Amino acid sequence: MIVDPAALLDAVVTAAEQNPALADRLRALLAPAVNVEPVAIYQRVSDYAARIGVSKRTGWSLVAAGMPTIGAGRYRRVDVARADEWLRARSQTDDAIERRARADASRAGRKATA
Numbered sequence: 001m002i003v004d005p006a007a008l009l010d011a012v013v014t015a016a017e018q019n020p021a022l023a024d025r026l027r028a029l030l031a032p033a034v035n036v037e038p039v040a041i042y043q044r045v046s047d048y049a050a051r052i053g054v055s056k057r058t059g060w061s062l063v064a065a066g067m068p069t070i071g072a073g074r075y076r077r078v079d080v081a082r083a084d085e086w087l088r089a090r091s092q093t094d095d096a097i098e099r100r101a102r103a104d105a106s107r108a109g110r111k112a113t114a
Contacts, residue, residue, distance in 0.1 A: 042070065042077035052087065062087075 049059025
């Protein structure tokens with residue numbers, strides 16, 4: 001027997017509207033599937049800093065370093081998607097700079113002991 005999914009859903013909705021116990025049971029079953037955290041598009045600098053695990057002061061330092069934001073002063077908000085991408089790119093750059101600095105320091109240390 002082939003069942004039309006739209007007709008089946010319509011029947012379930014109608015039954016849930018008529019039977020509050022069924023509606024509660026459906027809510028309990030579907031809650032984990034539809035419980036989605038809202039995604040912030042813009043956040044205050046302090047909230048974004050807490051989200052990425054740094055201090056508020058470090059958050060403002062990142063803004064000064066060029067992290068994507070909108071607004072000014074107290075009303076400045078971090079563009080979350082662009083800031084996440086900016087941090088990923090910055091992290092890769094910072095890692096490369098750190099590796100180069102460590103290699104240079106190692107060479108300098110070997111020259112000093114030689």
